[in-house]
Amino acid sequence: MLRNEKIKKRKSPKRIRIGPQPLELKPTHHNISLNQLFDQLKAERTAAQGASRLTEKSR
Numbered sequence: 001m002l003r004n005e006k007i008k009k010r011k012s013p014k015r016i017r018i019g020p021q022p023l024e025l026k027p028t029h030h031n032i033s034l035n036q037l038f039d040q041l042k043a044e045r046t047a048a049q050g051a052s053r054l055t056e057k058s059r
Helices: 034-057
Strands: none
């Protein structure tokens, strides 16, 4: 091999940057963080569980 010859290196695969994807949320939820959405969902679940307990007691 001559000194002037360059060693061919394997090209690494090109990195592709993927932009943020919209979550397709309701318009009221666009400016809310995911933590706030999770807290709201948790509150709705506990409220629904409380409502189902009330209907069971009335039977």
